[in-house]
Amino acid sequence: MIRESEAHRTMRAIARFISGRGTAWVVLGLSVVAIGLLFALLPKGSSDSYPESGLPDSSEAAQVSALLEQFPSADSTAAILVYDRGGDALTDADKAAVTASAEALASDSIAPQAVVPQFSDDGTAALVAVPLDAAEVDDDVQAAAERIRTTAADGLPDGLTALLTGPLGFQADIGNAFAGADFRLLLVTVIVVAVLLIITYRSPVLWIVPLAVVGTADGLARIVVTSLAEPLGITVDASIAGILSVLVFGAGTNYALLLVARYREELTRVDDRHRAMLTAVTSAGPAIAASGGTVALSLLTLLFAQLAGNRALGVACAIGVAIAVLFALIVLPAALVVCGRGLFWPFIPRVQKDAGVGTEHKGVWMRLGRGVQRRPAVVAVVATLGIAALALGLNGGRVGLSQTDQLIGDPDSVVAQRIVDEAFGAGLTGQTVVLTPDAAVADATALADGVDGVVSVRAGESHDGLTRLDLTLDAEPQSDEAFTLIQTLRTDYASSPAPLDQTLVGGNDATALDENTAAAADQALIIPLILAIVFLILALLLRSLVAPVLLIASVLATFFASLGASNLIFQNLMGFPAFDANVVLFAFLFLVALGVDYNIFLTTRAREETVAHGTREGMVRALSSTGGVITSAGILLAAVFAVLGVLPVVALTQIGVIVCIGVLLDTLVVRTVLVPSLVFLTGDAFWWPSHPARRGSQARGNKLEA
Template sequence: MGPRVKWLVVVVAVLVSAAAFAFAGEPKAVSTTAASLPDSAEAAQVSALRAQLPSSGVTPAIVVYKSASGTVDTSAVEASRDRGIAAVKEWAPTASATASGAPTGAGGDSAAGASAIPPQVSQDKTTALVIIPLEADLPDEANSEAVDALRTAVREGLPEGLTATVTGGPAFGADIGAVFDGADIKLLGATAGVVAILLLITYRSPWLWLVPLTVVGTGDQVASKALSALSRVSEVRADGAVTGITSVLVFGAGTNYALLIIARYREELRRTEDRHEAMRAALGSAAPAVLASGGTVILALLSLGFAKDPFAQSLGYAGAMGIAIALAYALLVLPAAMVLFGRRLFWPFVPRVGTDDPSHAGVWRRLGDAVTRRPVVVGLASVVTLAILALGGLNLSVGQSPNEQFLDKPEAVVGQEQLASAFPAGTSQPTIVIAKASATDAVTTAAKGVEGVQQVRASGGDDDLVELSVVLDASPGTTQAFDQVRALRTAVHDVPDAQALVGGPDAEALDSRTTADRDRLLLFPLILGIVVVVLLLLLRSVVAALVLVATVVATYVASMGASWFAFQNLLDYPPLAVTTPLLAFLFLVALGVDYNIFLTTRAREEAAGGSHARESIVTALAVTGGVITSAGILLAAVFAVLGVLPLVQLAQIGVIVGFGVLLDTLLVRSVLVPAVVSLLGEKFWWPSHPADR
């Protein structure tokens, strides 16, 4: 913070940032259609075995033809199919080279042999389907281009009244990819705009907001480049969801840290003439709380490394790295940049030495006095409010079908719905059974005996293994489909010497749900343990640590309840995605405890100066209330920006975390915590005694 060192810090930050932009490169390409399952899951084992079979390397795209009136024209369908096959040949070399006629997927053949398979026509003759295999596990961009080429080709020359819609795994992957086309620009623009407006309102200065926005925005882009590099040297996936959520975390947390540091700097400028000394004092007071806050979030994110879900693992490592970069820019670059411009940066409200801090007699001081005068009544009212909000989650449902994951209905969903209305619901996404070839007949008989199984047919294999395609009558991703997969597994597992395994989309969704349940049981207590340990080290108080953890857990439960009520009654959203409860818990607990850390560390400072617990918490609320409330509103708004992407899971996470942050900021931290501290008195700091220090 010296007169010369500040320039050195800024110059080094510029050079490091420029190097990250120049040399980080592009992220490793990933396939959106790849299942997010641990290798131990049964469905993942099926995928691994299928990759060893001669028919591997292809995945079915399904073209659904719908006649507006009368019977579907099969000759037009066949001509359209042939055009589609020709269009995807460059994307499906494996399929094109396999002309064996062995069926692939749901009743289809290899791309070369598909023309020999007639279209399947529904009983009412108004709908037909054709299977056109594409190369499996194409990177997102190549898969999207292949599906676009197929969609264009099959629609050319169709007679009036006949429509062609492409669905199936590759089509869903392409439509998910379309959600993230330009997502980084959309998120960055929306996030930067929200942050700029809120900073301008907070500081009421025409240029002060530019400094934290520039610093945090640069840190966000450096984190994005670092994630690209990390994806190439590790198993961390830099897909749209991971990069989007990481960007929101960096922007939200980085801006929160900046607000706290600037608030303490402005406070010190009223006491100290030299701006360098003022920033040193501000960092000396704010840095421990910022480090504790950031450290809590980093450790909580790293705990996702113990998850079985690969998406959660990737998000954990990416988010932890992003928060570390946000911390570095907030604690190193921001102070130097602020000191460069001096007091005039705060114009027109320039802090002068000797002027009173208006926060000491402001609205937050009056609120603190009102709360601590009647702590029992206020505390009970706060608890009742949280309990009422939590009641909204009594019928909480987890698990989305593929059709439910989009806010706007894309073509893949339209095709799926058309298919389900004319054929058995599981036709588009058949369940796959892999077994010993010697037990083919026994496994087929066992599978046909399961209630809900409409069709069982061989769809590939070799001398050792057979692949069976099983069509269920349940809609994909539903509870009924999961029940039928469980029953199918039980039936084929009981076949002697078959070593049968059940996979496919519904089995993958079921295993994803099982994995998510396991991850929650492990990570909920682990995350809480991390937060308790950090609070114990920071506050040196068992009572304070347990009280604060209890309040953030209550915030999470209340936010989940209120959000679920809104999803069902106001927004008409489907059930939560299987990873949403865990991610919402992580963000709300790790980020929510930040505000309590900022409040109680300041209260401990006041207590160390001799103030009683009640007076210390009122003073802390008076001084930090404005900046923490601004930080909470800003963080909630940043998470709400996830709603600019038309994916239900991101929108739900944005609503849950955004509402929870507001609830924590405006009710729990401002009302409930001061009431509890006032009730407990000096016992709140037990077993330590801050005044003795």
């Protein structure tokens, strides 16, 4: 109790300085100066537009990639041009034009003699592979792709098209998908947040301050993260930058809504706005800090992930959330106090004579709370059955997208790959690479030839005792069939006698397989860690062991329901055949961490009300007090995550849709009716082993005796 009172006094002293009559100006001024210096002095990094695999060194595909970097051809990549006439047979003029196009492309290749056209057996398509200098391509992927496309299309007959695919084609199209992503995401996010804030506050002025504060926090978070990327050894690609921006805007605006709502409530009780903000910060501050801490610590569990991309996302977003919390608890209170009551115009809160006797607890949320209180068991059963019904949508769900399913729409690389699959064979461009000891080349070739599904094996260059074999598989790249073939090859080689057992299988399909395996391992490790952190924070904050179990169970139910509902939408409306490998983990992380936020906002207020009114009445009053602001915050957060759908990348769209549905379920069903019904059913046991209601009644009894 002594430590608690000391912590409370320290927090109150800090809050008093932030909201003080003169010190608020000091805090705001110092904040502006500090933020300006950080913007000016921190190095301006840039996000890599092309996400890297980030496989651990123990991965067989990663070992193959590392060894191939020592081979003479390590500095080469390939552009693959596919020519077709919409499925019709190529004419003689078409074939002559393709041959001429190959000769023109050869002038840009590092191996001109290898640039020869291949015509499909059915005569409907032609393929030209163009070896290129990898370093030159990496310097400017888009320029290299545009140059190849222009050369290939020059002089083609009407109706004959040349489409770029292969490593260069997919890399260029992914880069195009993220081109301008930062600006597009920021613009749409700002518009969404501004509109929802105007609707929430019903003021043409008030929304400007929270949006300016959160927008500045987002800008600073981007600079801090990119400047720390190199020292921390992480790569911040465009997808991470997009998720970071959405998370900072979503979480930061949520914290702002909670603080402003409590500040407005206190302005109806006291004349002094500085005193009102002091109460708002000391009351809402612990909930905001706990919510932000839950999200940040949950994100930091990704440091234990195998995939480097997951670790980078965890570090970047944890930094962003920490900055959002600091802005919400320091910059925003000072800015609101400095601006005064007029900021709420035209609905300026005035002191009400009957404030504090329960008038603020009237309205739709009070009626809803009373309704749930009358029949908590029925409400709990109906809500649980509804959530379970949505979770059934997971039946038939799959994890793992093929290469052609990872981008929305029909970019050239995807269309060309489909043509190759139909006209030449699904695995022609799959790039499966086997590295085998020189002494085992004949045996390695024979073994691969004997595997059903391997179309061809070509021996290539040798280096440092290893020979490269290029395999063509009869399976669509990065499909389940391709993964099965990769696993079969690895198993057969590993079970062979020495030195054949030292053979390694890598390439594009093997890399995708190892990424999926690592993603599954990350999921199995990170999810329990997140649950443990959330439980610990809730237990410390609520001083209860029962409440965290019930709250976490409700959030888990929301997670599975949102996955089920999303799976139905993806398969039946959006045409996504499966979840991306990392989507399940990211969705769990954001839904659990952010979903617990609303439960924290509700239950901390319920505990505060329980001391004065008892557990059940305290929950009704807490729901009445927080219902409007939490619902607004949930709708806003859902809308902000839905903004990820503006990017033509399936993984980001899936994250946005899942989190959007999950947050709406959590806000409108779980926090509104399910959690209150559980509290009404358990009563004082909800707070066990602490007894806030008993302590409150004892305090009231002592006052009466006095």
